[in-house]
Amino acid sequence: MWAWVSYMNPHRLTWGVAYDFPVAAIVGGAFLISIFISKEPKKLPWSPILYVWFAFIFWMNVTTVFALNSVGAYTEWNRAMKIQLMAILTLMIMQSKERINALVWVIALSIAFFGVKGGVFAIRTGGNFTVQGPPGSFFYGNNEVGFALVMILPLMRYLQMQLKKRWQVMGMSLAMLLCGLSILSTYSRGALLAVIAMLGVMVLRSRKRGLMILLGILAIPVMLAFMPERWSERMNTIQTYQEDGSAMGRINAWKFAYNLAADRPLIGGGYGTFTPELFYRYAPIPEDHHDAHSIYFEVLGEQGFVGLVLFLTLGLMAFSSCQWTIRYTRRREDLRWAYDLGTMLQVSLIGYAVGGLFLGLAYFDLPYHLIGLAVLTKLYVARELGIPENTRRFPKATKRMPKSYGNRAG
Numbered sequence: 001m002w003a004w005v006s007y008m009n010p011h012r013l014t015w016g017v018a019y020d021f022p023v024a025a026i027v028g029g030a031f032l033i034s035i036f037i038s039k040e041p042k043k044l045p046w047s048p049i050l051y052v053w054f055a056f057i058f059w060m061n062v063t064t065v066f067a068l069n070s071v072g073a074y075t076e077w078n079r080a081m082k083i084q085l086m087a088i089l090t091l092m093i094m095q096s097k098e099r100i101n102a103l104v105w106v107i108a109l110s111i112a113f114f115g116v117k118g119g120v121f122a123i124r125t126g127g128n129f130t131v132q133g134p135p136g137s138f139f140y141g142n143n144e145v146g147f148a149l150v151m152i153l154p155l156m157r158y159l160q161m162q163l164k165k166r167w168q169v170m171g172m173s174l175a176m177l178l179c180g181l182s183i184l185s186t187y188s189r190g191a192l193l194a195v196i197a198m199l200g201v202m203v204l205r206s207r208k209r210g211l212m213i214l215l216g217i218l219a220i221p222v223m224l225a226f227m228p229e230r231w232s233e234r235m236n237t238i239q240t241y242q243e244d245g246s247a248m249g250r251i252n253a254w255k256f257a258y259n260l261a262a263d264r265p266l267i268g269g270g271y272g273t274f275t276p277e278l279f280y281r282y283a284p285i286p287e288d289h290h291d292a293h294s295i296y297f298e299v300l301g302e303q304g305f306v307g308l309v310l311f312l313t314l315g316l317m318a319f320s321s322c323q324w325t326i327r328y329t330r331r332r333e334d335l336r337w338a339y340d341l342g343t344m345l346q347v348s349l350i351g352y353a354v355g356g357l358f359l360g361l362a363y364f365d366l367p368y369h370l371i372g373l374a375v376l377t378k379l380y381v382a383r384e385l386g387i388p389e390n391t392r393r394f395p396k397a398t399k400r401m402p403k404s405y406g407n408r409a410g
Helices: 002-008 016-020 023-037 048-065 070-093 097-125 142-162 166-184 189-205 209-226 229-236 245-263 276-282 295-329 333-355 365-384
Strands: none
Touching: 002 023, 002 097, 002 365, 023 070, 048 070, 048 295, 048 365, 070 365, 097 142, 097 166, 097 333, 097 365, 142 166, 142 189, 142 333, 142 365, 166 189, 166 209, 189 209, 189 229, 189 333, 245 276, 245 295, 295 333, 295 365, 333 365
């Protein structure tokens, strides 16, 4: 319910009193109360990745105390901590196969709703208008919604691989094509680069590669030919970024973040650092004020070099957790779903890493839900393979699986 409200923002599709109704606060409050009164066992899956995760959360609190923009920092800190709290609590209660898959369904379809709607909108308007996300959300802007759609396309592919009926598979294929068209119709150059990288990896890592390649050969040229000339003109500016004011503004913001971090290497500037006042102090072109437009420079400028190292380590450990899951489930038909999910989570993380080069969404829900899903899937597989929960270090995954784990009946 929380994931649905957070990603789809259903109340923003209404009007009047319902539009500003505090749905998220009510759902979050009910969830927190249920955590305390439910008799169901609840336990955090402690592991090295969780230690790094908590270290990153702790460091974000430290940098907030010393933030240069104290007023703006509190607003962003408050929002970020709510997201982190709910993501951590998700790890406590979503540990079964059914709940993991339910969470994937809700996240994927909540964002895909806007992708499908945007794809239909693009067809009706000939791609001449920009697709936007839900108002009041992290991904309301065209760049942001394109980025979010790139990240959930692999999750949609995972769900498609779990479907049994032909009409369901075809329906998901249509939804994915509409989401792809919607990504193009955001006119986001960063999302375009991210979707190219993501699709390439998804084809290589997915089952039935031949079919995926054939669909790509048939669908991609049609979608590109459908887009109007002004779309092509905008995408061509990727090659001539020196002449594009927006691109040069991003580079100015990146240099600002580096200069600030170099001046305050441990704690950075804290949340809300990208302000006109601080640009006059640290930016090469003080008058050219821009947002971070990069998850890496956003974290660097706001959390310092320490925060950036923790942020990158967290992402790499999530990717490694997925690889562990993939290798230990490669020959297990009963765990085929975990193999597929681990593979597609890796693809989503790659989409986030590439798209994040040009978009500043370091603190929104989705990447932390992806990390949480990687942790939960690995935990489930470990339990099925008979690895004790109190094992301080998981066995190293290799291409040749140990008989003691890989061939157990679970």
